[in-house]
Amino acid sequence: xxxxxxxxxxxxxxxxxxxxxxxxxxxxxxxxxxxxxxxxxxxxxxxxxxxxxxxxxxxxxxxxxxxxxxxxxxxxxxxxxxxxxxxxxxxxxxxxxxxxxxxxxxxxxxxxxxxxxxxxxxxxxxxxxxxxxxxxxxxxxxxxxxxxxxxxxxxxxxxxxxxxxxxxxxxxxxxxxxxxxxxxxxxxxxxxxxxxxxxxxxxxxxxxxxxxxxxxxxxxxxxxxxxxxxxxxxxxxxxxxxxxxxxxxxxxxxxxxxxxxxxxxxxxxxxxxxxxxxxxxxxxxxxxxxxxxxxxxxxxxxxxxxxxxxxxxxxxxxxxxxxxxxxxxxxxxxxxxxxxxxxxxxxxxxxxxxxxxxxxxxxxxxxxxxxxxxxxxxxxxxxxxxxxxxxxxxxxxxxxxxxxxxxxxxxxxxxxxxxxxxxxxxxxxxxxxxxxxxxxxxxxxxxxxxxxxxxxxxxxxxxxxxxxxx
Amino acid sequence: xxxxxxxxxxxxxxxxxxxxxxxxxxxxxxxxxxxxxxxxxxxxxxxxxxxxxxxxxxxxxxxxxxxxxxxxxxxxxxxxxxxxxxxxxxxxxxxxxxxxxxxxxxxxxxxxxxxxxxxxxxxxxxxxxxxxxxxxxxxxxxxxxxxxxxxxxxxxxxxxxxxxxxxxxxxxxxxxxxxxxxxxxxxxxxxxxxxxxxxxxxxxxxxxxxxxxxxxxxxxxxxxxxxxxxxxxxxxxxxxxxxxxxxxxxxxxxxxxxxxxxxxxxxxxxxxxxxxxxxxxxxxxxxxxxxxxxxxxxxxxxxxxxxxxxxxxxxxxxxxxxxxxxxxxxxxxxxxxxxxxxxxxxxxxxxxxxxxxxxxxxxxxxxxxxxxxxxxxxxxxxxxxxxxxxxxxxxxxxxxxxxxxxxxxxxxxxxxxxxxxxxxxxxxxxxxxxxxxxxxxxxxxxxxxxxxxxxxxxxxxxxxxxxxxx
Numbered sequence: 001x002x003x004x005x006x007x008x009x010x011x012x013x014x015x016x017x018x019x020x021x022x023x024x025x026x027x028x029x030x031x032x033x034x035x036x037x038x039x040x041x042x043x044x045x046x047x048x049x050x051x052x053x054x055x056x057x058x059x060x061x062x063x064x065x066x067x068x069x070x071x072x073x074x075x076x077x078x079x080x081x082x083x084x085x086x087x088x089x090x091x092x093x094x095x096x097x098x099x100x101x102x103x104x105x106x107x108x109x110x111x112x113x114x115x116x117x118x119x120x121x122x123x124x125x126x127x128x129x130x131x132x133x134x135x136x137x138x139x140x141x142x143x144x145x146x147x148x149x150x151x152x153x154x155x156x157x158x159x160x161x162x163x164x165x166x167x168x169x170x171x172x173x174x175x176x177x178x179x180x181x182x183x184x185x186x187x188x189x190x191x192x193x194x195x196x197x198x199x200x201x202x203x204x205x206x207x208x209x210x211x212x213x214x215x216x217x218x219x220x221x222x223x224x225x226x227x228x229x230x231x232x233x234x235x236x237x238x239x240x241x242x243x244x245x246x247x248x249x250x251x252x253x254x255x256x257x258x259x260x261x262x263x264x265x266x267x268x269x270x271x272x273x274x275x276x277x278x279x280x281x282x283x284x285x286x287x288x289x290x291x292x293x294x295x296x297x298x299x300x301x302x303x304x305x306x307x308x309x310x311x312x313x314x315x316x317x318x319x320x321x322x323x324x325x326x327x328x329x330x331x332x333x334x335x336x337x338x339x340x341x342x343x344x345x346x347x348x349x350x351x352x353x354x355x356x357x358x359x360x361x362x363x364x365x366x367x368x369x370x371x372x373x374x375x376x377x378x379x380x381x382x383x384x385x386x387x388x389x390x391x392x393x394x395x396x397x398x399x400x401x402x403x404x405x406x407x408x409x410x411x412x413x414x415x416x417x418x419x420x421x422x423x424x425x426x427x428x429x430x431x432x433x434x435x436x437x438x439x440x441x442x443x444x445x446x447x448x449x450x451x452x453x454x455x456x457x458x459x460x461x462x463x464x465x466x467x468x469x470x
Numbered sequence: 471x472x473x474x475x476x477x478x479x480x481x482x483x484x485x486x487x488x489x490x491x492x493x494x495x496x497x498x499x500x501x502x503x504x505x506x507x508x509x510x511x512x513x514x515x516x517x518x519x520x521x522x523x524x525x526x527x528x529x530x531x532x533x534x535x536x537x538x539x540x541x542x543x544x545x546x547x548x549x550x551x552x553x554x555x556x557x558x559x560x561x562x563x564x565x566x567x568x569x570x571x572x573x574x575x576x577x578x579x580x581x582x583x584x585x586x587x588x589x590x591x592x593x594x595x596x597x598x599x600x601x602x603x604x605x606x607x608x609x610x611x612x613x614x615x616x617x618x619x620x621x622x623x624x625x626x627x628x629x630x631x632x633x634x635x636x637x638x639x640x641x642x643x644x645x646x647x648x649x650x651x652x653x654x655x656x657x658x659x660x661x662x663x664x665x666x667x668x669x670x671x672x673x674x675x676x677x678x679x680x681x682x683x684x685x686x687x688x689x690x691x692x693x694x695x696x697x698x699x700x701x702x703x704x705x706x707x708x709x710x711x712x713x714x715x716x717x718x719x720x721x722x723x724x725x726x727x728x729x730x731x732x733x734x735x736x737x738x739x740x741x742x743x744x745x746x747x748x749x750x751x752x753x754x755x756x757x758x759x760x761x762x763x764x765x766x767x768x769x770x771x772x773x774x775x776x777x778x779x780x781x782x783x784x785x786x787x788x789x790x791x792x793x794x795x796x797x798x799x800x801x802x803x804x805x806x807x808x809x810x811x812x813x814x815x816x817x818x819x820x821x822x823x824x825x826x827x828x829x830x831x832x833x834x835x836x837x838x839x840x841x842x843x844x845x846x847x848x849x850x851x852x853x854x855x856x857x858x859x860x861x862x863x864x865x866x867x868x869x870x871x872x873x874x875x876x877x878x879x880x881x882x883x884x885x886x887x888x889x890x891x892x893x894x895x896x897x898x899x900x901x902x903x904x905x906x907x908x909x910x911x912x913x914x915x916x917x918x919x920x921x922x923x924x925x926x927x928x929x930x931x932x933x934x935x936x937x938x939x940x
Contacts, residue, residue, distance in 0.1 A: 042680045105674035201804040204575035210512045334671040399926035446927035456869035457916035
């Protein structure tokens with residue numbers, strides 16, 4: 001008997017969380033074992049409240065709205081649409097799944113709900129199970145990060161214990177890149193690309209005036225410095241010194257001031273990249289410094305703000321130099337206009353693979369990928385490598401050489417509630433740079449450019465729930 | 471006798487100030503009357519110190535470095551390269567001038583130097599004139615905003631008074647769009663596009679959680695609200711209410727709190743767009759509120775920051791709702807990865823036209839453009855209109871219909887030291903929206919997408935001065 005599939009999205013958005021959703025819907029529509037495809041709104045919270053969207057019907061309706069069939073031949077495809085065409089889609093489907101894949105931030109909505117332990121209190125799980133049964137759900141796919149994989153893991157175990165024929169599969173997602181069990185997380189590559197590209201653009205700004213100038217840029221990542229590490233990709237291509245401070249190392253104000261002074265001897269302009277989550281040697285978050293009473297800037301004003309603002313003050317305390325601190329803020333995780341091709345394609349395929357795993361009955365698994373060692377694929381071309389890259393590539397070796405991935409599955413138990421940090425051995429001895437090993441890991445992940453579709457000069461996006469109108 | 475041309479860039483950077491520079495070099499290389507093309511580093515300051523780059527030689531050298539001639543046939547062109555090919559460039563030239571045109575922030579460096587009045591103190595002008603003579607400069611082109619047009623104007627008048635055969639021409643540039651004598655300023659369109667697109671992306675973020683959420687975004691423009699007005703382009707395409715507060719109107723805290731409360735009755739999520747330069751009815755800048763001693767946030771913390779942060783506090787004072795304030799900061803003027811096609815092409819052509827004006831002896835003019843009235847060109851296609859726009863366009867009429875420009879020249883005296891603000895009649899009676907007249911003005915300016923060149927996943931840019939190395 002055919003069963004229905006239910007998919008939901010959870011946790012903080014990424015620019016490509018919908019690429020995974022797009023992959024899920026695209027694949028599930030081809031699976032004979034799957035009847036209806038339901039999307040729960042606002043994550044697991046929407047499962048409790050049974051806020052479901054019938055995605056097959058919805059997708060077909062939206063396809064017609066966005067790309068009317070009668071004009072099929074004239075539907076222009078984005079590069080990601082071309083990718084889907086190769087995968088056997090019609091032009092209309094390719095255009096639609098491409099637009100969805102390049103829509104930032106959970107198209108189904110999200111939540112931040114962590115379930116209790118079923119051993120202590122099974123009531124939430126009983127409730128979820130009864131919803132699954134009522135809707136004939138045979139497959140539940142949860143797209144999310146650490147907490148979401150915990151939910152998926154508990155749920156898969158509970159279903160198994162109860163002897164229910166329900167397969168729960170996790171689909172990874174996080175800009176923080178801190179999931180275990182996977183080489184790198186979907187969403188990270190696009191954020192890293194946005195950060196690395198934006199830093200090179202900001203560097204242009206930093207250089208225009210003939211004055212000493214320290215520009216401080218703050219990246220997300222409270223518990224892991226992966227996004228800040230992306231600044232190393234700019235540093236190797238850029239023309240001024242970069243000082244990079246990751247959450248993984250304890251931060252010393254005195255050392256920082258010395259680092260800046262030294263860098264300013266080399267160059268009039270300096271870029272500083274900093275994780276929002278850096279802490280001093282007492283384990284105190286730097287961003288809390290500015291929150292204290294009586295903390296004044298050089299002009300006697302009270303200050304607040306994130307780690308970047310605190311670093312700015314540390315510089316002004318010690319030297320007279322133009323400084324500015326910039327926060328990428330939410331922009332670094334929703335920039336649908338600058339996506340990593342590698343990231344979008346991998347995210348899509350991880351979603352599609354999750355459907356395959358579900359149909360195969362791989363309960364309690366997370367759709368994953370591993371990087372092949374260079375020996376395994378020395379003649380292989382990176383999925384993210386642009387054919388059009390015919391220019392000089394500067395200092396670094398060709399970024400995508402030797403990069404290829406292999407799709408796999410890992411048990412959710414190995415992923416849930418873990419946090420993968422940057423190995424300390426990847427951080428330079430100076431404490432403000434990254435070793436070649438880190439760069440070799442990072443370079444392929446930002447390769448290739450995809451942009452969302454534009455109409456009338458503005459991005460076109462897809463959502464599965466309508467808000468109360470304007 | 472052939473004379474040399476000198477070009478310099480001044481004031482705050484834009485994402486397309488180098489498109490104008492690219493147009494200047496491209497055109498000057500074709501002009502028989504022009505011998506050498508010099509670029510002064512760091513604006514007029516670099517003229518005083520004679521920090522000149524020989525741009526013809528430099529461009530040819532950089533062409534070979536970036537796009538080796540032997541590979542000419544295989545040089546892949548960005549869409550802007552295609553545009554240049556049509557203008558009669560070789561593939562190598564097209565690729566090079568395209569890359570330069572899409573490099574953000576003054577490739578020659580900039581300055582913020584305002585000259586004294588020559589009637590009061592002619593010494594600076596005497597010095598500039600003697601530099602011009604020493605270098606056989608017959609044409610001086612200054613790319614910049616209000617202050618720069620003032621410099622160009624004074625200099626053109628001084629040269630004329632002294633009976634010198636030196637032609638000074640201004641090339642407009644500013645993201646603030648506050649120059650008189652031109653329909654809209656080069657640089658504005660790209661910033662407006664970045665802002666409008668980013669707001670639609672941030673709106674996706676705003677929508678994902680099932681909670682009340684007010685997102686506040688602060689735009690540049692201390693003395694004019696044009697950039698903030700670009701939020702109206704998002705508002706008409708978006709799916710939640712936008713409250714838009716421009717510098718042109720005095721701001722009332724009480725009215726703002728009422729506006730937010732009302733908007734939250736319509737929708738759980740609300741976007742607020744605000745000019746950094748908004749002032750209260752006493753003419754006091756809002757961003758100075760946070761700089762005062764004793765100003766505390768809802769948690770008793772001292773607060774600081776821009777106008778956005780101050781609005782955030784005003785909301786929290788009155789209601790319990792999730793808020794976040796985001797500053798586009800420098801990102802809104804250096805995003806080479808998301809340019810308005812209309813803006814890049816117009817900026818390039820304004821630079822090229824400035825060379826023509828100079829050669830024609832049009833001393834004291836600024837290269838300009840005016841928008842043709844729709845009657846004048848009802849069958850004409852916008853320069854920025856994408857052929858590929860085959861999708862539904864939503865609520866608004868086709869954005870580029872009836873848009874066409876005509877290049878012209880205006881006396882610098884009519885431009886210098888003026889400030890063009892948004893007409894109050896363009897602001898809605900509710901004080902937080904824009905009228906159709908404003909939208910009709912804005913829509914064509916963001917049309918079409920150009921992105922910088924990417925290699926190894928990162929932007930490739932061109933600069934004419936090397937910094938002390940890393």
